Amino acid sequence: MEHKGSKILKTQRLVLRPFSSADAEAMFSNWAHDEEVTKYLTWTPHRSVEETRALLKVWEEESKRPDAYHWAITLQGEVIGDVALVAGHGENAHTGYCLSRKYWGKGIMSEAYAEVLRYLFEEVGFHRVESCHAVHNPASGKVMEKCGLRYEGLKRKAFRLLSTGEWEDIVFRAILEEDYFARK
Numbered sequence: 253m254e255h256k257g258s259k260i261l262k263t264q265r266l267v268l269r270p271f272s273s274a275d276a277e278a279m280f281s282n283w284a285h286d287e288e289v290t291k292y293l294t295w296t297p298h299r300s301v302e303e304t305r306a307l308l309k310v311w312e313e314e315s316k317r318p319d320a321y322h323w324a325i326t327l328q329g330e331v332i333g334d335v336a337l338v339a340g341h342g343e344n345a346h347t348g349y350c351l352s353r354k355y356w357g358k359g360i361m362s363e364a365y366a367e368v369l370r371y372l373f374e375e376v377g378f379h380r381v382e383s384c385h386a387v388h389n390p391a392s393g394k395v396m397e398k399c400g401l402r403y404e405g406l407k408r409k410a411f412r413l414l415s416t417g418e419w420e421d422i423v424f425r426a427i428l429e430e431d432y433f434a435r436k
Contacts (some may be wrong), residue, residue: 253343253377255318263367265359268323268335270315275324276305278331280431282352289353291415292386321372325351325364333361335368342380345372349395356391362398367401373432382426386411393423401425 261268267435271279283289285297298304314320333351340346347368351361382428383401385392404426409419 253379254375254415257318258315258321258323259371259375261323261367261371263363266364267326267368268364268367269321271308271311271324271331271334273305273308273312275331276301276308279308279324279334282332282354287415289350292352292389292392292413293348294414294421296414297420298375316319320330321352321368321376323346323364323368324361325359327355327426333364334360335364335389337372343377345378345381347381347383349383349392361395364397366399369427369432373429379429381428382420382424384424385424386413393425396425399427400431402431 258270260270280298280303282303282305285298290297298307311322323335324331325333325335332355333349335349336347337345338348347365349361349365355361369381372381381401382404383396385396387406392405402425404424407422407424410422411420412418413420
């Protein structure tokens with residue numbers, strides 16, 4: 253495995269690139285403030301563009317590390333979402349993503365996530381990539397399934413939604429290196 257960081261990745265419709273503090277307005281208006289987008293995430297909606305800008309300064313610094321993997325999803329130059337390796341140990345990665353609500357249901361997240369998986373397996377050399385989603389957020393699970401992540405289990409009431417305080421069951425999925433290459 254050779255860490256390469258958040259290199260620019262391109263798909264048919266998208267460019268995935270590291271975030272910059274200049275993305276604050278778009279990120280805030282497209283998804284960071286949206287209670288519906290953040291409903292099942294580990295953070296609450298941003299209250300101001302300044303909050304988003306402060307976070308992006310941290311992400312911008314992190315993007316200089318070769319072991320940091322975090323991309324802004326752009327469509328025709330507009331920042332509409334993000335996908336990231338949010339945790340990992342050695343050759344195993346845990347990923348997360350979110351997307352502006354106005355782009356839901358258009359295959360954009362599946363396209364972006366598939367490209368990130370390609371990069372992590374083919375260029376970086378990860379052995380395992382996993383993710384999880386709330387049971388009541390099946391669209392996120394469909395992205396994972398479409399990209400080849402297999403069901404591994406359910407943790408009952410493992411996450412308290414910051415939006416409501418309710419406990420949510422979490423579904424775990426993963427794809428191994430050999431699974432990925434068998435799909436090609």
